[in-house]
Amino acid sequence: MTKAVLPAELADTVSTATLLVRGGAFRSSYDETCEALFLSSGFVYDDAAAAETAFAQDGSRYVYSRYRNPTVAMFEERLRLIENAEACRATASGMAAVFAALLCRLRAGQRVVSSRALFGSCHYIVAELLPRWGIETLLIDGRDLGAWEAALAGGAAAAFCESPSNPAMEIIDIAEVARLTHATGGLLIVDNVFATPLLQKPLALGADVVVYSATKHIDGQGRCLGGAILGSEKFIREDLGLFYRHTGPSLSPFNAWLLLKGLETLELRVERQSRTAAAIASFLENHPKINRVLYPGLASHPQCALARRQMASGGSLVSFDVAGGKQGCFRFLNALRLVDISNNLGDSKSLITHPATTTHSRLKPELRAELGIADSMVRLSAGLEAESDLISDLDQALDRV
Numbered sequence: 032m033t034k035a036v037l038p039a040e041l042a043d044t045v046s047t048a049t050l051l052v053r054g055g056a057f058r059s060s061y062d063e064t065c066e067a068l069f070l071s072s073g074f075v076y077d078d079a080a081a082a083e084t085a086f087a088q089d090g091s092r093y094v095y096s097r098y099r100n101p102t103v104a105m106f107e108e109r110l111r112l113i114e115n116a117e118a119c120r121a122t123a124s125g126m127a128a129v130f131a132a133l134l135c136r137l138r139a140g141q142r143v144v145s146s147r148a149l150f151g152s153c154h155y156i157v158a159e160l161l162p163r164w165g166i167e168t169l170l171i172d173g174r175d176l177g178a179w180e181a182a183l184a185g186g187a188a189a190a191f192c193e194s195p196s197n198p199a200m201e202i203i204d205i206a207e208v209a210r211l212t213h214a215t216g217g218l219l220i221v222d223n224v225f226a227t228p229l230l231q232k233p234l235a236l237g238a239d240v241v242v243y244s245a246t247k248h249i250d251g252q253g254r255c256l257g258g259a260i261l262g263s264e265k266f267i268r269e270d271l272g273l274f275y276r277h278t279g280p281s282l283s284p285f286n287a288w289l290l291l292k293g294l295e296t297l298e299l300r301v302e303r304q305s306r307t308a309a310a311i312a313s314f315l316e317n318h319p320k321i322n323r324v325l326y327p328g329l330a331s332h333p334q335c336a337l338a339r340r341q342m343a344s345g346g347s348l349v350s351f352d353v354a355g356g357k358q359g360c361f362r363f364l365n366a367l368r369l370v371d372i373s374n375n376l377g378d379s380k381s382l383i384t385h386p387a388t389t390t391h392s393r394l395k396p397e398l399r400a401e402l403g404i405a406d407s408m409v410r411l412s413a414g415l416e417a418e419s420d421l422i423s424d425l426d427q428a429l430d431r432v
């Protein structure tokens with residue numbers, strides 16, 4: 032017998048802070064405080080008939096951890112409550128979530144319209160893999176609603192975007208793109224990694240499916256990979272159900288346990304990291320060695336009004352152009368004493384990367400240029416260190432440029 036840590040009647044009324052700590056958790060017969068780690072690949076049956084029943088009544092009990100696992104189920108339910116989605120499935124990484132969310136539904140001969148401002152691996156799936164499997168992909172400037180309208184006019188089974196985009200901070204008008212996508216009968220899938228489940232609610236804005244790399248802010252402590260797909264009960268059960276079960280993108284129970292612990296502190300971390308990122312963005316904006324700062328919370332961001340409308344704050348990431356191009360960036364990165372050079376993001380440690388030579392190095396230089404990913408751009412993920420220490424570190428490193 033298990034007991035819900037949060038009484039069911041409270042799940043719809045308590046605030047996000049409470050859900051982050053208690054949502055979705057259940058206690059075993061040992062009445063443990065911390066969520067139990069069910070590190071088991073399989074489950075046993077009292078008799079052969081019980082096994083037969085378990086397989087016949089799909090989902091009514093745990094049968095195999097590739098399908099479902101109790102620790103993973105706690106993580107899925109907690110994230111579902113926070114996102115206010117009908118259903119959630121956890122995946123082994125963010126890319127497994129993006130891949131499964133798109134491929135579980137698409138068929139050869141269908142079309143996908145996508146914003147072209149995508150994380151490198153998302154771009155690979157949309158621009159290279161889908162066409163190889165007979166799915167036509169149209170990549171457009173996602174900031175331009177006219178471009179969405181024109182591309183979707185030919186019909187599309189799905190639309191896909193990141194907002195804010197990695198690393199150029201393009202903002203997509205999720206409500207409007209959802210409306211245009213629905214008019215063609217398609218589903219809008221939003222990668223909400225940069226905004227986190229706390230700062231932007233794509234489903235409430237009209238999107239159909241939200242995907243996460245839980246590796247980022249949800250773990251937020253550099254420990255494990257993970258991902259999640261959230262959407263309607265129908266999408267998760269009918270479109271994703273068998274695909275997930277038979278292709279095996281499942282999250283490990285150990286990682287789910289870490290991610291449950293990550294969710295407990297998500298709000299504290301994201302609030303602090305976003306405040307620090309905003310302060311860093313303001314500092315950089317006034318620095319003579321910085322040519323441009325892209326931060327959705329700054330009034331100078333070209334889509335500031337839209338960002339303010341659909342995001343609770345500017346988030347924890349800042350991209351900026353350093354004087355002196357690639358050489359200037361490398362000199363700056365190499366001079367940092369506190370901030371680590373790393374392509375990950377959302378971590379409690381501040382991390383910085385040069386997208387043109389790391390996360391987006393596979394893209395052709397012309398495409399990088401179209402996406403505004405100049406050789407002079409770096410992307411900073413604000414961590415939990417003291418804001419003043421981080422600004423001092425950036426300042427002394429910029430002196431070396």
Ligand SMILES: Cc1ncc(COP(=O)(O)O)c(C=O)c1O
Nearest residue numbers: 124125126150197224244246257
């Ligand atoms: C926007 C975005 N989507 C997806 C991913 C992929 O996540 P993962 O590394 O967990 O597969 C990343 C990783 O950086 C990302 O930035």
